[in-house]
Amino acid sequence: SQQGEEDPQALSIQEGENATMNCSYKTSINNLQWYRQNSGRGLVHLILIRSNEREKHSGRLRVTLDTSKKSSSLLITASRAADTASYFCATDEHAGKSTFGDGTTLTVKP
């Protein structure tokens, strides 16, 4: 069964706007990661947040983690057309094994 569930399933915004995606999970985790996938390609790792962290930044990305609510959010600020992709959260309940959600498809219109 899937651990992470992303919300919304699809998001369409204008260039320059911020995009927020959410991820909920069911069991305790060691860490949570976000990946990006361009159409028809493999996934690329974006950012990792550990279970004892609450917020993390990387460039235009901001990730938060609320372990009490078993949820995480990914914020992309000042979005660009090149940010158009699917975004997945992945949780690690056991060392060396990640479980992915269905992903959020983001479309950024120029």
Added chain:
Amino acid sequence: DVKVTQSSRYLVKRTGEKVFLECVQDMDHENMFWYRQDPGLGLRLIYFSYDVKMKEKGDIPEGYSVSREKKERFSLILESASTNQTSMYLCASSERSGANVLTFGAGSRLTVL
């Protein structure tokens, strides 16, 4: 600088054929994984390996087998392909220690007719 290479981007096979999907990584990673990705179902783990000649079943191993004879290579085998195995197959690798940060290949899109 390609780090995880999947041998075929697109394959078309017939029902009952034996199919080999090859994956090679050049990062000296101990862990290797095979996922399949289907619309509405996300990524599902088929098999993974923590070391040479080791393999572990993932969430959906039925109809698949794997081989890891060398550290850098992890092969997925469909002994007798069926139409419900039409999918995108993604190989990934990661280091043994620390967080399981995955490096993915570009994917292999398999169509079984």
